[in-house]
Amino acid sequence: MSIGNSPGNFPEDERPSVGRALQQARIAAGLTVDEVSTTTRVRVPLVRGIEQDDYSRCGGDVYARGHIRVLARAVGLDADALVAQYDAEHGGRPEPTPAAPLFEAERIRPEPRRPNWTAAMVAAIVAVVGFVGFTLFSGGTGDDGSTVAEETTTAKPSTTPPSTKPAPTKPTDQKPEPSDSAIAGVPADKVTVKLTAEGGQSWISAQDHNGRLIHEGLLRQGDSKTFRDSERIDLVLGNAQAIKLFVNGKEVKNLAANGQVQRLSYTKGDPEAG
Numbered sequence: 001m002s003i004g005n006s007p008g009n010f011p012e013d014e015r016p017s018v019g020r021a022l023q024q025a026r027i028a029a030g031l032t033v034d035e036v037s038t039t040t041r042v043r044v045p046l047v048r049g050i051e052q053d054d055y056s057r058c059g060g061d062v063y064a065r066g067h068i069r070v071l072a073r074a075v076g077l078d079a080d081a082l083v084a085q086y087d088a089e090h091g092g093r094p095e096p097t098p099a100a101p102l103f104e105a106e107r108i109r110p111e112p113r114r115p116n117w118t119a120a121m122v123a124a125i126v127a128v129v130g131f132v133g134f135t136l137f138s139g140g141t142g143d144d145g146s147t148v149a150e151e152t153t154t155a156k157p158s159t160t161p162p163s164t165k166p167a168p169t170k171p172t173d174q175k176p177e178p179s180d181s182a183i184a185g186v187p188a189d190k191v192t193v194k195l196t197a198e199g200g201q202s203w204i205s206a207q208d209h210n211g212r213l214i215h216e217g218l219l220r221q222g223d224s225k226t227f228r229d230s231e232r233i234d235l236v237l238g239n240a241q242a243i244k245l246f247v248n249g250k251e252v253k254n255l256a257a258n259g260q261v262q263r264l265s266y267t268k269g270d271p272e273a274g
Contacts, residue, residue: 236262
């Protein structure tokens, strides 16, 4: 749209001010201040101020020139002529400066972004799932009958070089049975299995009464593992003869020969191989 009387068509002494020219052109075009603000994205207070030749809110000459240019185009005036008139009335064209950041900031700003609650909830769920998974992997449970796996301190290897001569042994009978106090220290309402690799290393696995894998891996010589369940423990021993086994406080003897795999199952009370 083009207005017949642009600022350049008036004699200089009769020419309206920049703000007055913009206002007259807007009214002639049948536009309201709000409509011009919506079209140009220049805030209403700035439009009203510029039409009154009040450029104090523009932030300087560079930004005022930018607003004048977009307003002139919106109401059909010659933007270059209006900007040149503004420069003549305000001491000439200013030195070029990066005007985009502040000029854009003076326009209508979008609503601030809201917090991303979905991402926060997902992060919280991941943290909870990770904690539960870590708890299950480590075998820890409470008193509700689920499985408990306990690992004893690993024996440190001896720094003394092995002797070439066998140590003298005393003729003794079989090892004595565990004392009553050792058996009394084992919970009566659970099955407790303790394995110690005394004769070498052995691959072992243990499952609870639900068939859930409690532990699987290599038990090195000198290491111990203790497992506990409310009903039953199922064991697989890769090198059964290397393992010293206690079930519910009593030692289980006569395991398979060296290098043989043995599958065992124990419940509460006196140890009985399944």
